[in-house]
Amino acid sequence: MRRIAIFASGRGSNAVNIIKYFSCGDRGAAVALVICNNPKAEVTERCRSLGVHVEVLSRADINSPEVMCPLLEKHEVDLIVLAGFLQMLPPFLTGRFAGNIVNIHPSLLPRFGGKGMYGRHVHEAVVAAGESETGITVHLVNDKYDDGRILFQASVAVAPGDTAADVEHKVHLLEKAHFPRVIAATFCRGESSES
Numbered sequence: 001m002r003r004i005a006i007f008a009s010g011r012g013s014n015a016v017n018i019i020k021y022f023s024c025g026d027r028g029a030a031v032a033l034v035i036c037n038n039p040k041a042e043v044t045e046r047c048r049s050l051g052v053h054v055e056v057l058s059r060a061d062i063n064s065p066e067v068m069c070p071l072l073e074k075h076e077v078d079l080i081v082l083a084g085f086l087q088m089l090p091p092f093l094t095g096r097f098a099g100n101i102v103n104i105h106p107s108l109l110p111r112f113g114g115k116g117m118y119g120r121h122v123h124e125a126v127v128a129a130g131e132s133e134t135g136i137t138v139h140l141v142n143d144k145y146d147d148g149r150i151l152f153q154a155s156v157a158v159a160p161g162d163t164a165a166d167v168e169h170k171v172h173l174l175e176k177a178h179f180p181r182v183i184a185a186t187f188c189r190g191e192s193s194e195s
Ligand code: GAR
Pocket: 008, 009, 010, 011, 012, 013, 014, 015, 043, 083, 084, 085, 104, 105, 106, 117, 118, 119, 122, 171, 172, 175
């Protein structure tokens, strides 16, 4: 059974969806805890109300091996899932969990990735560029922005006249449909993964 730590900073729709997906207990993983770097983020209460342990940590805490290593060991975490987490992971985490950190990005990487490209900013850039499609990318995480091996992509049409909010809604539906399933298929079926 894999033990997942979800890292999240925002509304938490992906975190909630992943918690619910694995809560049945027979999909090869369980969410052990949620780590949030924003005390005001909706994700904290949403996950607590599902009975999941939530830690709200400062940027400095997340960058500290003395804080993070005992915490992740205590919860026996062996898989990190970034679900709208807006802080670069420190090298001691990308090194220690190499091949076992997965992120979802709300575009078809390498399009609309990199520093500053997150959440609504991505969808605004997609609309401004006049793209006819966008999508999601699930990828392994290394120590560069949006750079690790791509595990899965799915696309959706951007209609003429779509706003960034319209695009965001379409992308969230793709995330909901695919992200937990891709985590299970990649990490919880006895398959090995490497960065
Ligand atoms: C999601 O759309 C996710 O793909 C995106 O943030 C949103 C978080 O929503 N991640 C990034 O932009 C990472 N660069 P949520 O908090 O409701 O899951």
